[in-house]
Amino acid sequence: MRIAIVTDAWTPQINGVVTSLGYTRRELEALGHEVRMVTPQGTRTVGLPTYPDIRVALRPRRLIREAFREFQPDAVHIVTEGPLGLAARSHCRRRGLAFTTSFHTRFPEYIQLRLPFVPLEWGYAFLRWFHRAGRRTMVTNETMRAELETHGIRNLVFWSRGVDTELFRPREKDFLTAERPIFLYVGRVAVEKNLEAFLRLNLPGTKYVVGDGPARRQLEEEYPDAVFTGFKQGEELARHLAAADVFVFPSRTDTLGLVMYEAMACGVPVAAYPVQGPRNVVAHGVTGCLDEDLATAATEALKLDPRACREAALARSWRSATEEFLDNLTPARPAPLAVGS
Structure with missing residues (x-):
């Protein structure tokens, strides 16, 4: 099957959407599909x-x-609701092509x-129209x-995510030599990630921020005791991740948070708020701790067994x-009726 996947989010961007699409493409091709x-x-x-740093097509x-x-x-x-997603939606509608x-x-x-x-409702009105x-x-x-249905978005089906447990695996902790315990965040450094909630915490040891984004310079100035590494990919x-003692995920708005699975695969427990995303990834008291007091979640996560995190991943x-x-896809054009049907 020839499968077109349209996305405004792609390399060189580094985020969960791009990661998910890269692995999905690899698996589709391994199954014999052309992508x-x-x-x-x-x-x-x-x-x-x-x-x-996020760039969109000028002539979508x-x-x-x-x-x-x-x-x-x-x-x-169609993955994203940006310029390419809108152009693909319009193209399919004009030509009678079905899409997901x-x-x-x-x-x-x-x-x-x-x-x-x-x-907020203006944004959800646009999403209803798009989807x-x-x-x-x-x-x-x-x-x-359940949440999207309250906003009037229908025909919803599940597409879960995986984790590369060969790349993300337990390793020696001495890769990072800062004072322990090490509490680490990975992701965009931007306002929607709620990073200040992590950086303000009164925690022992060292805080690491792995990633980049528009808020990095300001946060580096305001929180000089934290270590900002910039973007890291692959083995690095x-x-x-594997060298951390706790992975801290302060976002309240992420729909999932793929990096939490990656931390767990490394045997690192997660500390997060008990909100959408973490609630669907973390088994509280087993693979991480969820608490409205993020400092409590972080310190309690230190007590968890790394082996349980790895097993879950x-x-x-x-x-x-x-x-x-694949099961969720629909043919772009209906199959022709057989002769005599």
């Missing part, structure tokens, strides 16, 4: 306001038109954090489905997650 990633890569782009309609004409997909999946979508990011909340005067044109919208868990990222594979994705 075309339709992304801004290699085209003229412009940086997003307030976040110039032309890019979509040419990609679909060349590839002739059997199934179309997925929900990854709480854009209404992110916009409101930057522009408080924009009503109702698709045959199915994929979400990661039941909590997310895995070594940082081993139960999640990218192959099974990709099979769910």
Whole structure:
């Protein structure tokens, strides 16, 4: 099957969406499918306001038109609600092509954090309009489905996530030599990640922030005792994660938080708020601690057994997650009726 996956989020961006798509593409191709990633890569782009590191295609309609004409997909999946996603939606609607979508990011909340005067419901009205044109919208868990249904988004199905347990595995802790315990965060350094809630905590040892983003310079100045490493990928990222004592995930808005699975695969327990995302990843008191007092969650997580974290991660594979994705796809065009039917 020829599968077109349209996404505004792609390399060189580093985030959970890009990671998920990379593993999904690998597994689809291993299963014998032909995959075309339709992304801004290699085209003229412009940086997003307030976040110039994220770049979007300048001529998305032309890019979509040419990609679909060349590839002739059997199934179309639209990942993001950005310029490419909008162009793909429009193209499919005009040509009578069925497609699926997925929900990854709480854009209404992110916009409101930057522009408080924009009503939250405006963002969800846009999401309702965008996703109702698709045959199915994929979400990661039941909590997310129930929440989106309250906003009027329908036809929701599950698409879970896996973790690379060969790359992310327990390793020697001496890769990081700072004072212990080491509490570590990995991800974008941006307002929506609520990083100050972590950096303000009165904790023993050392705080690490692995990642980059528009808020990094300000936070480095305000919290000089924390170690900011910038972006890390692959083996270097895995070594940082495995060397931590607790992974701290302060976000209140993430729909999942793939990096929590990666930390658990390294045998590192998670500390987080008891909100959407962490509640669907962390087994409280087993693979991490969830508490409205994040300092309590972090200190209690130190007491947990790293082996339980690793065992939980081993139960999640990218192959099974990709099979769910495949089951959710719909043919771009209906099959012709057999003669005599």
